[in-house]
Amino acid sequence: MSSPPGAHLPEHPDFLWENPEPKASYDVVVVGGGGHGLATAYYLAKVHGITNVAVLEKGWLAGGNMARNTTIIRSNYLWDESSGIYEHSLKLWEGLEEDLGYPILFDQRGVLNLAHSLQDVRDSVRRVNANRLNGIDAEWVDPAGVKEICPIVNISQDVRYPVLGATYQPRAGIAKHDYVAWGYARAAHAMGVDLIQNCEVTGLETSGGRITAVETSRGRIAAGKVALCAAGHSSVLAKMVGLRLPLASHPLQALVSELLEPVHPTVVMSNAVHVYVSQAHKGELVMGAGIDSYNGYGQRGSFHIIEQQMSAALELFPIFARAHLLRTWAGIVDVSPDASPIVGLTPVGGLYLNCGWGTGGFKATPGVGHCFAHTIANDKPHPFNEPFTLERFTTGALVDEHGAAAVAH
Amino acid sequence: MQLIPCPWCGPREEAEFHYGGQAHVAYPEDPSALSDEEWAQYVFFRENPSGPFAERWSHSAGCRRWFNAVRDTRTHDLIAVYRAGEPMPEVIS
C-alpha cells in the first residue's frame, strides 16, 4: 500500500485574500465571483494592467457552479469555433499551476467519450478527425482499446447498449475546482483586485446607453465597465438593463461517493446513457447526472434523475455496485439554444456578457477568463470568442454543440 | 420529485410529465412580416425569471394533454395549474 489517500495532496498557502469594504468606484466591476469572474479579474490585472477591479459575489467566492461541477477538462469539441476557445483554455490549463503559483491538481489523465450506436461511432470519428485537423489530440479507440485505458468499463457486447468504441483525448483531465478558484482569487487579490463577498447586485445603472454603476446590497458602486459572469443568474442580471437572453437556467445534479482505492484511472463520459465519472484525487467517485428538464434556480434537482444515473453507471461500471452515494447536490446551468456560450459585447456600452456555458463552464475557465478580459479591456472581442455573439441567434450562425456537450439538453 | 397536479388527471409524479418551457408564447400570425430580429426572439428567446414563471407541461405518460402552470423557479413550488386556453391566474405579483 502506498501512502495513505490524501497524504500526497499539497498544503494550502497560509494566505488567500482579504475581505475589503467596497470602494465607491472601480474601472471594472465583475459581477459574479465564480471561476469565470475570478479568472476574468486575474487576466484583466495580469495581461491588461487593469487592477482597479472589483469582483462582486452575492454569496461566498466560487460557491456556485464552480463549487458544484465535476471538474472535467477537455477541448475535443466538434466545431472550429468551440475547439478554438476550449483548446485555448486547455493550453492555459497546462501552465496554470505555474502561472498562479498555486497547486490546482491539474491531472491530464485523459477523457473517453463512449459510443453506443453506429451513429455515435460516425459522430465520434467525425469529431476525432475534426479535432486532429484543429491541432487537438484525439483518437478513436475500439472497445478493446477502451478496456486498456479504463479496465473497469464493461465492454461486453451482451449488454443493452454495448460500448462500440470511444474517442480519447489524452491531454484532457480533471483539476481541483476549489483550488483553481482560490488560486485565481489569491493571485487577483495580490495584484490589487478587490474580492467582495456577500454583495448582491440588485440593479444596473445606465446613462446615455452606457453602464455607469451597479446597485448592490452593500450600496451603489460606480463602474467604468461591468462584466457579467453570473452563469445561471445571467438572465436575471441582463434583464436589469432590459436585455433578453436566449437562456434557460436548469438544475444540474452531481454526486460523490466515499473514498475508494483507485480503480478508475481516467475520465469516462457517455452521452447516450448520461454518465460522466472520474475518481478524484482522494479516491471519491465524482459523477454528473442528467440535466433536470425544468427551469430552476433552487440548486436542487429531482431524485429520479439520480436513480437513472445510477442505473446507467452500473451498466458501464458493474464494479460500482457497492460504492456508496455520500452526497448529492445541484448547480444552476444556463443553457443556450445551441449549447454554446455567449461571450462578448452587449447593446449597452461598457456592459459585457459571458454566459450560456451550460455544462462546459469549468473547463473553459482560463480560456474564457483570458478572452473575456481581452474583450473588456479592448471593447472588442478576442478572436476566440468572436463567434459567440448574441447576434448569432438572429443571423442563424449557431455553433450547435449538442453532440459534444456532456448532457443532452 | 415534484407532484404535479395535472388539471385533467389530478396529482401525478413529475416523471410522468414533459416540460415545455415558457407558456403564452404564440406562434407569430405572419412570420414573413417579422424582421430577422423579431423572428429570432420568437425562435430562441424565452423569459428565464428567478421566481414565478408561467410555463407549459405535458402529461406525456398520462392523458397527453398540454397545460400551463405557474411555478416558482426558486423553490420549484407549483403555484397554479390551468388548462390550455385558460387565462393565467392572477398569481404573479
Added chain:
Amino acid sequence: MNFRKPTGGAIDRNTVLRFTFNGQLLTGHPGDTLASALLANGVHEVGSSVKLGRPRGIVAAGSEDPTSLVQIETPYSEPMLLATTVELFDGLEARGLAGQGRLSPEPDPARYDAKHEHCDVLVVGAGPAGLVAALTAARSGARVVLVDEQNQAGGALLGVDEYLDDRPSAEWVADIVAELKTTPGVLVLERTTAFGMYQDGFVLALQKRTDHLGFAAPASVARQRVWRIRTKQTVLATGAHERPVVFANNDRPGIMLASSARTFLHRYGVLPGSRAVVFTTNDSAYCAAIDLAESGVDIPLIVDARPEAPARLATECAARGIEVRAGHVVTGTEGSSRVTDVHVAPLGDGHPDTVVCDTLLVSGGWNPVVSLFSQARGKLRYDSSLGAFVPGEELASVRVAGSATGELDLNACARQGRDAGAAAVVAAGFTPGGQVPLPVSDSRCTQRTGLVLWRVPGDEDASFVDLQRDATVTDVLRATGAGLRSLEHIKRYTTIGTAHDQGKTSGMIAAGIVAEALGVELADQRPTTFRPPYTSVSFAALAGRDRGELHDPVRVTAIHRWHVAHGALFENVAQWKRPWYYPRDGEDLHAAVLRECRATRESVGMMDGSTLGKIDVQGRDAGKFLDMLYTNMMSTLKVGRIRYGVMCGVDGMVIDDGTVIRVGEERFLVTTTTGNAAKILDWMEEWLQTEWPHLDVHCTSVTEHWATIPLVGPKSRDVLAAVAPSLDVSNEAFEFMTWHDTRVAGVPARVCRISFSGELAYEINVTAWHGLAVWEALMEAGSPYGITPYGTETMHVLRAEKGYPIIGQETDATVTPQDLGMSWAVSKKKPDFIGKRSFSRAENLRTDRKQLVGLLPVDPNVLLPEGSQIVETDRLPEPPVRMLGHVTSSYPSAALGRTFALALVRSGHERVGETLYVPVEDALVPVTVTESVLYDKEGARRDG
C-alpha cells in the same frame, strides 16, 4: 479479555456467532453490531486515519460514528461500512480501513428493488417522540408510515435502562409497536433510513432487508429496497446526536461518547473498558458514569467543565466513590492504540493531573438531527444554550418533534410527538382519535442545560475536529488566518465534514471554533447545507431493478423471431433491435451487404421495416395541419396517393422525413424515422394543443399495429403477384406513389408502391399479428427468385446509391432541406409552414453552406471512413486546417462496382467535378465531387 456482562442487553447469549476481524477469529451474539461484538472482545482499534495513519476506534454507537469504518468481505465485499451499523451474523469477515474502501471486481449477486408508498402521515424515527406521533396519527385512521433506521423501535430508549410509567421502557415501546402493527393502514419499517427529503412530501428511504442475515439471506429477496414515499404530512422525530469536545489527542481509540458507552452497556451488555474517566459539559454523562460504575467499571473521575457540578448527581457519584471535579477539563491524553492516561486541569489555566484509564467518555452536549428538516428547506436557528442549530421555523407539511427540536426531556419529547402527530392528521384531513398517554420517566438525569464548550486549548496540531479527515484545530485556524470567513470555504479548505459521516459530530464544533476564532456570533453564521443522503446509500440500491435488460426496454418487431432464427446481427436503433445484416457462413459485414445489395438490385430482396414510426392523422383539418408541419404540400394529395415529405423545426433545420399516404378525405397515415417516432407524435400534439386547438385533428401512434415489409427489386412484382392474386400489380393499375388495400397471403394488407432504393418496390403493411406469417409467405413466394432478406446496412447502401439522405446521418440539426438538395420538397406556394421563416435568415442565404454531394474516391477500391473530414488541398497545412465538410455515409457498392460516399461539403453543389482530399490516417485520399445521385439517375428502374 471479555467485556461482555453476564446479563443484560437485547442479545441472545444462547447463540454464538463466529466472525473474523482483521483475520482474528472472534465471537458475538445475535443482537450485536460488529462494533459491540468488537468491544465485547476488548477490541477498540478498528482502523487508521486517512491522512496521518493514526489509530481510530469507535466513538459512537450508531450511524453518526466518525471512525469505525470497515470493509466487510462476506457474503459479498462491501466497502466503507460503519462497524456500528453492521449487524453481526455468523461467518462475517471484516477488516478495518484506513479511510478508504475497496470495490470488489466480482459481480454483485444481490437483488435490489424499489417500492412506492403513499401515506397521510410519515413519521421518521421510532424513539419516544416518533412512537407517540405515529400512534396518535394511527388512531385517527390516517394512513401512517413509521420508518426507523434501527432493527427495533425505541430510539434513545434502547441505550438506557430507564423505566417509563414504572415499567421497563422496552415494554412501553413494545405496546405501542404492537398497536401500530395491528392498526390497518399503518406500515412500520425497521432497518429503514429516511435519507432524502424532497419536494411535495417526497421522501426516500433505504430499507436493509437481508444484510443482517448474512449467508442465510434468501437470494430471492431483494437485499435492499428504496422506498419512494409520498406523504401529505411528515413528522421528523430524528433525535439528537451527542457531540464530543475537542482537546489534544482526542482521537485515540478508547475515547468514546458517553451516551454511546451507555448504549453499548444497556443494549448489548458490553463494557467499554475497565477504568473510564468521564469528561462532560452537561448532566447526561453522569447517567453513563453511574450505570457503568454499577456494572463494574471503575470510574475514578468525572471531569465537569461547568463551574459547579449538579448537586444531586454529584451526591450519587460520591456514594459510588466517583470523584467529580467541576470547573475542570481534559487537556490531553496519552496512549498509542488505546488511551492510557488522561490529563485533567482546571478550565482556564492550571497544572494538569494525569489519571490512568483505558477509556475516556466525553459529552459536549447534543446536536439535534436536522438534516431532513434542512433538506425540506426548513430554516435553522442557532440555539445558544444548546450550542446547536435547531429547526427555526414551522413548515406547512413538516413538523419536528422530540430531541430533534433541541428538547431533551423525555416527557416533553413525547408531548411534542403527540402534538405533532395530532397536528399532522388534522392537516391531512383527519380527526385525532384516542389520546396517547404520555410516559413519565424515572431518569435521574434532568438534562439541565450544559455549558457550550467547543474545545479545550492545547496542542492544536493534535486537536482533531474531524477524526475521519484528520482535520485539526490548526487546520481551522489556518483557514481563518488565510482570510476565509464562510463556513463553506473553511469546510473545503480543511475538508471537515466531507467524510462518510458528512460531519454529523464534527460540523457543529467546527462552526463553533470558527466563530470563536473570528469573534463572530454563531447566530449570524449560516450553517453549511445538509444534503441528501442522510446516510450513505449503495449505487446498486439506487439503480434497483433498472439494470441489464431492464435498464431500458427492448422493442422488437412481430417478425423478430425469424431474424434471430436466421442468424441476423442486430443494430440498436433507439430502443429497437433492427436486423443489421444476415451473414452467411464466413461472411463479414461487407461481404454480406454486397450480396444482399446485389440480390436486391438484380432480383428481389426484402426487409423488416416495421420499426418505422406510423402516425394516423385524422380530422377535418388534417390536410391543413400537415401543410404546416411539412415543408411541402400535403392537403392537395389525392386519396389513394402517397407523397414524400420533410419536416423542419422552427429554426428551419430538418428534423424528420417520411411518406404521407392519404387514406381518406379526412385521414392520413404519416411515417417517421424509427428513432423519431415518439418525438414527432409529441411535436404534432404540441402544435395542435398549444397553437392550433381550433383545428379538428387527432393523432394516434400506430407504429406497433402494423408489420411493414418493403419488397424490393425487379422481381418484386412477380413475388407480390404470387401472394396477392386479387391485386392488379401492373404498372398501369398500380402506379408509383399509390397504395391499394388488398389481401396478401390471405390476410388483409395495405400495399404502398414506394421505393427507398430506386428499384421497383412495394411496401406491404399487415397487422402485426400477421407479420410473421406474411413474411414467411413472401420468403416462400420469392424463393424461385432467390429472395434475400436484408438489414439496415443494405437498406442504407441502396438508398445512398440513390442519394437519399438518412435523417440523423446526413443531417445533424444544422442542415436545411435546401442543403440536402431538396428544394423541390419545399413549397413555394404555401404562405407558411414550420421553419419557412428561418430559410431567409442571413446564414441560410449564404451560398457556401454545407451541401449534400456524392464523393467518388479516385481509387475505386478505397473506402473512406465515415466521419472523415474533407479538405481542399493535397497537402495539410499546420493546424488549424480549414475543413470543408465531412463524409456522412460511405460504402462499397455492388451496383457501381466501386466505393462511394455521401458528404456534406461547403458550397458542395458548386463543386461537382472538383477534386478534394480526405485525410485518412496519414494519407490524403483524393476524391471527386459528384451529384448525390449515383445510380440510375434517370430513374429507369423504378417501374421494373
